[in-house]
Amino acid sequence: MTMKAVRFTVPGAPPVVEEVAIPEPGPGQVLVRIGGAGVCHSDLHVLDHGAMHFQGPFTLGHENAGWVARLGAGVTGLKEGDPVAVFGFWGCGHCHACLQSMEAYCENWESLPNNGGGIGTDGGMAEYMLVPSPRLLIPLGSLAPREAAPLTDAALTPYHAIKRGLHLLTPDATAVVIGVGGLGHMAVQLLRVLCGARIVAVDVDDRKLEHARQLGADLVVNSRNAPEAIETITGFTGRRKAALVLDFVGIQPTLDLAVHLVGRNSQLTVVGVGGGTIPLTQWTLPFGCSVCTPLWGSRAELMEVIALAQSGRIHVDASYFSIEQGPQVLQDLREGKVVGRGVLVPDLV
Template sequence: MKAVRFIEGGRPPEIVDIAKPEPGPGEVLLRIGGAGVCHSDLHVLDGEVPFKGPFTLGHENAGWIEALGQGVTGWKEGDAVAVYGPWGCGSCHHCQTSAENYCENHASLPTFGGGLGSDGGMAEYMIVPDPRLLVPLGELDPAQAAPLSDAALTPYHAIKAAQAKLTPDATVLVTGIGGLGQMALQILKATCSSRIVATDISADKLETARKLGADVVVNSGSKSAEEEIRDLVGGRGVTVALDFVGAQPTIDLASSLIGRDSRLTIVGLAGGTLSYNANTMPYGSQVMVPYWGTRAELIEVIALARSGQIKADIETHDLDEAATVYDRLREGKVPGRAVLVP
């Protein structure tokens, strides 16, 4: 079968033919309907995350059950499913509460998940090592649903963690209206009534933010961006800031705007640094660095999609186009989420 493979850090992905896998006891073979192309993959390809190759890329995966390994019950061939991405040990406290994203044995595991150390979904078929990692899609198209397992789950987890602060009189700042930021805006509109301020340096993405329900849009590249938002929020400041970029300018902007009893959530991996000194951060403020979300939250994300309240803006491509898609992603030319479809 055809697969998009990570070989080693610093090398582009390679499209090769490998054997179709067979499910062992307790495993599930998935026929892939779609695999999302994520910016995190670039960090893998660049060698910034010390994975040992080769393995098949793709950690946002959905498809149909092709075959069940010995002992697997509760599922049948043909079921449409999404794959929960962060694979934990399955037995520690966090894993037992469905929060495998915060597995206590994370450091000792040989893999972070499919496409992150183990073979992922950028292929015709994929092995899922345990049926606990599957979430039913119902009538959702797997190609449309694949990005929900990360691009929607990650912001959903961050937003849910801040839910108590997202009151009707609060202001939430969403920085970076790419794949995750677009999903965050839809999730916020579906789950709270706080005022939403969206920022980006792209006029096109700011227009997208307007269409997705942002109450105010501000070009974060403008010298007056901080002043514009501060005039809007007054002394209370921004109550919840969601930074989906993580560059130094976006972290600086968000940290300058949050008020007392607030939450700053940094999701993006663009290399910025948040500095702390006593009495400089507002009193009562919290900083969160989320990683993905829980299995239970993925079920909730799928439910939002099935009800029509959220939908990923996708473009589909053949597996053969993977290298070109990654180049476009690196250049910031993928407006929403790219999905590879075998």
Template sequence: MRAVQLVEWGEPPELRDVPVPEPGPGQVLVKVGGAGACHSDLHIMDAPGPPPAFTTPLPFTLGHENAGWVERAGPGVTGFAPGDAVIVYGPWGCGLCADCREGRENYCRTSGGQGGGLGGGYDGGMAEYLLVPSSRFLIPLGTLDPRQAAPLSDAGLTSYHAVRRSLHLLGPGSTAVVIGAGGLGQMAVQLLRALSSATTIVAVDTDAGKLDTARRMGADETLLSGDQAVTRIRDMTGQHGAELVLDMVGLDPTLRMAAQVARVLGHLTVVGLGGGALPVDFASPPHECAVAAPYWGSIPELMDVVTLAQQQKVRLLVEHFPLERAPEAYQLLRTGKIQGRAVITPHG
């Protein structure tokens, strides 16, 4: 089969021919319908060497945001049949530690929640087939198309987890600010609208087109990034700031903005992997504003996301690319020219 693999650190990935994996006991071979291209892939590709705790040897297949159809199941697998449409939960934990037992395999105490395409010794799904090490990582999609649903496993799940942990703050009169209106930000806006109808949602970005999309997806106000956006958010919140600020970018300028528009006792959640640093002193972020950097989400939370998608309460703008155009998709992603999510479709 063909697979998009990282062969050398700091070099672009290559399309290579590799053997089709054979599922062993408890494992499932998935025919990949869609594999999302994610910014975290760019960070891995650009790294001069293995990141900390990264144990996967080169070459390995990229792609940690996957959905498709069951091709073959190994001995002992029940509940799935060939042809079933499934989405793949991305962070593959040990299944035995306390966090894994509660479905939080993203915080596995053994593997650090790394899955295929991100480390942990597993190939990802940017290939014609993906070997999933356990059937517990598969969630039925029902009538959802795997080529459209693949980004739900990361863009959807990560955004859902980031929003859900702060819902108790988002009552009537509250404000939630989403900085960055790309694929992650668009999903966060929709989830805020679906889960907290009372809150005022503000989307901030440098791209007017993405802001137009955010407004169509439920944002009450859209602002071009900059000092005027900070002033507007402060004004509309009576100078108190927003109860929840989601930074879906994570660059130095966006983190500075996040600290400026958060409120006392609010939540400032850093989701983006831009590599910036949040300025912290006695007055910034505001007093007792909780700062968190969540990682992915739990298996039950992905089940929630799939249900919301089945109910048509969330959707992602998806641009499809065949496997041989994966490098082009990554380049468009790098230059900010993907409006939603780029999804590689190995089987058309």
């Protein structure tokens, strides 16, 4: 039996849709029938640069949810048809970080056979996906898998990043979100439900800014003209500037902007892997400002994010596409054309 899958081959080559074998779950493993696979900027990073030291080819897709399809020998506690989200970073499962459910910070990540589906081994842009352990599956309850898939990264990553700066987000503080695409549009909603701080959304795309305004941003600013954007935002924040700046892009212009917007005794959080740099000296950042480079989130936090979505307090603005459309959606994402999140759905009709 075969299935269609969106595959990474070698760094720099475009993604291809191929027929691959439907995997069999071995002992301890679970086969998941995919209900949705989110299309993420990190997929472009894998396509362009490879996935760390892992060789292709493999199926892309690290934002996955679906239904339990088959259980490998010895797996208990799940049954066929259970709707589940797939936790994306697969750590060793037994180090200090993994035991705390923070597998993205696994101490043994360099010696693992992969870092998750779509990151060194087959991911979810296909009809089925093999998950190595039931510990990586989080029950979805009433949430539809295709609506939930982006929660595993596009919501979990900003959730984790915001929580690390949450103590700074008092009701008189300001949070700045740079880049309001897939992750940023979730960050705006998460800030709304997690704190009382005022929210400034920054992007170079007016459609995404309008989207952010609808989702609860107090001020939206186009940063194409950076000096003007800095003036507008610091006019809004006052001399205190932002208590938390979240950069979901991470390229040089956004990092330069972030440094101008963050206040003293605050936090600059870089999530986007855009390749920009911040020179770290006593004088390049405001005094007392910490810099944070969080990676993804924990399994416990994924449960919290799913709970927020189950109760309707956050939602993914998703557009749905077939597996065959995967390469085109990736190209659209590269060109900045995707508002919200693109999600591949294997049986899309």
